[in-house]
Amino acid sequence: MRARLVSSVADAARVRWADVTEAIRLAPVRLGLLGTILLALGSLTPAYLPQASPFWPTMRALGLDTWWAMAFGTALVIVAVGCLIVAWLRLRPAIYVDVKHWAVLAWWSLPLLVAPPIFSHDAYSYAAHGWLMHNGLNPYETSPAVLPGGFADQVAWVWRFTPTPYGPLSLEISHWLVDLAGLNPYYSAVLMRLPALVGVALIVHYLPRIGRQMGVPPRDVAWFATINPLLVIDFVGGAHNDALMVGLVVLALHLAYRGWFWPALLAAGVAMSVKQPALLAAYPLAIIGSGWASWHWRDVVAFLPRLIASFAVVIGVFVAVSLATGLGFGWMNAAGVPGMIVTLAPFSLLGWLLQQGADALGLDSTGRAFIGGSQAVGTVLALLCLAWLAVTRARTEPVRFLAWGYLAVAIFGPAMHPWYLLWGGVLLPLTRPSRRLWRLAAVVTAIVLVYGAANLAWRNDAVALALAAVAAAGLWLTVRHQNRRRT
Numbered sequence: 001m002r003a004r005l006v007s008s009v010a011d012a013a014r015v016r017w018a019d020v021t022e023a024i025r026l027a028p029v030r031l032g033l034l035g036t037i038l039l040a041l042g043s044l045t046p047a048y049l050p051q052a053s054p055f056w057p058t059m060r061a062l063g064l065d066t067w068w069a070m071a072f073g074t075a076l077v078i079v080a081v082g083c084l085i086v087a088w089l090r091l092r093p094a095i096y097v098d099v100k101h102w103a104v105l106a107w108w109s110l111p112l113l114v115a116p117p118i119f120s121h122d123a124y125s126y127a128a129h130g131w132l133m134h135n136g137l138n139p140y141e142t143s144p145a146v147l148p149g150g151f152a153d154q155v156a157w158v159w160r161f162t163p164t165p166y167g168p169l170s171l172e173i174s175h176w177l178v179d180l181a182g183l184n185p186y187y188s189a190v191l192m193r194l195p196a197l198v199g200v201a202l203i204v205h206y207l208p209r210i211g212r213q214m215g216v217p218p219r220d221v222a223w224f225a226t227i228n229p230l231l232v233i234d235f236v237g238g239a240h241n242d243a244l245m246v247g248l249v250v251l252a253l254h255l256a257y258r259g260w261f262w263p264a265l266l267a268a269g270v271a272m273s274v275k276q277p278a279l280l281a282a283y284p285l286a287i288i289g290s291g292w293a294s295w296h297w298r299d300v301v302a303f304l305p306r307l308i309a310s311f312a313v314v315i316g317v318f319v320a321v322s323l324a325t326g327l328g329f330g331w332m333n334a335a336g337v338p339g340m341i342v343t344l345a346p347f348s349l350l351g352w353l354l355q356q357g358a359d360a361l362g363l364d365s366t367g368r369a370f371i372g373g374s375q376a377v378g379t380v381l382a383l384l385c386l387a388w389l390a391v392t393r394a395r396t397e398p399v400r401f402l403a404w405g406y407l408a409v410a411i412f413g414p415a416m417h418p419w420y421l422l423w424g425g426v427l428l429p430l431t432r433p434s435r436r437l438w439r440l441a442a443v444v445t446a447i448v449l450v451y452g453a454a455n456l457a458w459r460n461d462a463v464a465l466a467l468a469a470v471a472a473a474g475l476w477l478t479v480r481h482q483n484r485r486r487t
Helices: 002-023 027-042 056-061 067-094 101-114 122-134 150-154 168-180 185-191 193-214 218-226 229-237 242-257 261-274 276-287 297-325 330-334 346-361 369-392 398-412 418-425 435-459 461-486
Strands: none
Touching: 002 101, 027 067, 027 101, 027 229, 067 229, 067 435, 101 193, 101 218, 101 229, 122 150, 122 168, 122 185, 150 185, 168 185, 168 193, 168 261, 168 297, 185 193, 193 218, 193 229, 193 242, 229 242, 229 418, 229 435, 242 261, 242 276, 242 398, 242 418, 261 276, 261 297, 276 297, 276 398, 346 369, 346 398, 369 398, 398 418, 418 435
């Protein structure tokens, strides 16, 4: 019996190793690997590295803190983004035919595992929150600046003086990883990739299986969601805690479709403890497998106990984690922190433009009225979208409700970072999108990747002119590929 088990494990290991070696033989996989290698090298540029980074002494000694070094680093990232876009688009016909999706992701992720956080400094904030907890301070009540030093110096200035809105489990994990890193600020930030990788593994393993359970082609799910360059760069490279939240939500959906209702709610509650938007999953989890027949009042009344139980368990797990960690619910006081800066959120951008005009005319003494008002309008629209989806789509298409609900929250909310689009984006293939929507999703992916590269170019001083060139190249590559597929 034991010998048979060992033999089975050895056979499985050989098969998986064969999948990995087979993947690297494909030109698009090698092209994407080149992209992430260039991205890792390009991350060693002033736009990415905080002033407290341990790389600075070596870079200064080698003369790599000059404008030319910044320009070269930006060029590497621009080429990297282009390589990833092209490789991703070319791989679509090969997934599940010539290559396994997880093997592609393994190769593309490898260079990023040893690189500084990519396209974002959030991992440094996570490390600073863990440092606060190590010193007996509550990140909901204090900011990283309370403890000056290496951890605080790594945090982006705008977040250095604010409390955090993250979930209690996310903060506790940050605390554990800071201790694991031996209280080293930089290594603490790099270790924040561990929970992100757990989330990515859950997405890669379970999402195509959900597609199969729903009758959706798993190869489309695997291509768009699991090797999407946004996921590679932001979840693996950026180490965002959103990865673990999304991975746990995907696990909850898988369990629900297997008929395991209560374990699914437990997974969603843990996801909410990482990041609060996971609460939205409670509604579709209640619907899946419920047999809810119609909006007739008798059917609604029969469904209500299951719906109440779903929200009660998810929120109950969140409350239990909040109390067990001793952090409480101070995150509510910091809920508005993400909207303090101008991001890709359309209504925040609109409010910022209106605010500039109002300030120029002296119409607003507070300096925030138009921004706050515009963000409030966006929030109301997000809630209206959720209500409309809940009534018209959720009963028969619960995953569609969740995918588009997350996208509505991300787009209309007060803050939208590229990785927020992955909340609903990874679920989008499960909604059986039309060919037009597939093309639009690919174009949006390219635009968001271009934004990340252009944002780096902007922070790298005069090379901000790269914005137009990268945008044009990214859109041209995507549109050209889509047109080729139609012909």
